Amino acid sequence: MSTRTDRDELAKRQWDEWFLTRRHLLQAGAFALAGGAAVRSFGPIARAAAQAEPKPGGKIAMTLYTDVFSFDPPVPSDNPSIWTMLNVYDQLTRVAPGSREIEPGLAASWDTSADRTTYTFHLRDGKLPDGTPVTSSDVVWSLQRLFKSATAGFFFAAFESVTAVDPKTVKVQLKQPWAPALADLSLVSASILPQKLVEAKKDEFFNAPVGTGPFYVTEWAKGDHISLKKNPNFWNAGQPYLDAVDFLVIPDDNTRVIKLQAGEIDIATDLPYSQIDSL
Numbered sequence: 001m002s003t004r005t006d007r008d009e010l011a012k013r014q015w016d017e018w019f020l021t022r023r024h025l026l027q028a029g030a031f032a033l034a035g036g037a038a039v040r041s042f043g044p045i046a047r048a049a050a051q052a053e054p055k056p057g058g059k060i061a062m063t064l065y066t067d068v069f070s071f072d073p074p075v076p077s078d079n080p081s082i083w084t085m086l087n088v089y090d091q092l093t094r095v096a097p098g099s100r101e102i103e104p105g106l107a108a109s110w111d112t113s114a115d116r117t118t119y120t121f122h123l124r125d126g127k128l129p130d131g132t133p134v135t136s137s138d139v140v141w142s143l144q145r146l147f148k149s150a151t152a153g154f155f156f157a158a159f160e161s162v163t164a165v166d167p168k169t170v171k172v173q174l175k176q177p178w179a180p181a182l183a184d185l186s187l188v189s190a191s192i193l194p195q196k197l198v199e200a201k202k203d204e205f206f207n208a209p210v211g212t213g214p215f216y217v218t219e220w221a222k223g224d225h226i227s228l229k230k231n232p233n234f235w236n237a238g239q240p241y242l243d244a245v246d247f248l249v250i251p252d253d254n255t256r257v258i259k260l261q262a263g264e265i266d267i268a269t270d271l272p273y274s275q276i277d278s279l
Contacts, residue, residue: 074149089191126212136164152189
């Protein structure tokens, strides 16, 4: 019989393995930003506004240093794809802001078996922008598709199966206890897709994808911009605050800086280090 110390040591080794594997993927997938992000601000006015209650409405424009590679969750590993997909799709779990803690996503809660090999997820009332509900069958289909993926499936080697208990409940079975299981399910590759819509539209679905996330894609002008609009049926009542988001593809460093300084964009990403102090 294993002791608590044994279980703690196993969990630590599993987390170490998880972080090493993820670091390898990030290095291979051009995840790292060369500089950082800058937000256009107006000194004290901006600071005062940040402390006030959020005001619904409006739109922001944010740059991407290159175009999205794909909106098919298991496929890409580049930041522009991930940033955009995280605004469109939900995952069962997600990383809490400013931490490494895992919090509920599309799953409002979950139960864990005593031997830590079975997770039972209880879903929220997630809906697509047109009001179509996403159910456990969509979750099962999405995760089974992911487990078979040649690009991201290796992250889920500890997962045995996923089954629907009822329309709002999903059971995930592990091959053995795996401490980072909930963290795995927060990865963008584990996004939940609407099965019937993907099967009906096939590759065309990924040109203007929809999900249960806060926004959906209304237009992807490849090489130029991606336009997102608020999902009126987002499960988190009152959010998102914004009506729309525009991701502008601007590969040139100087152009991003000039547009930020001119107030033509709200957020610039991947800025050159030499410009940080002046900005």
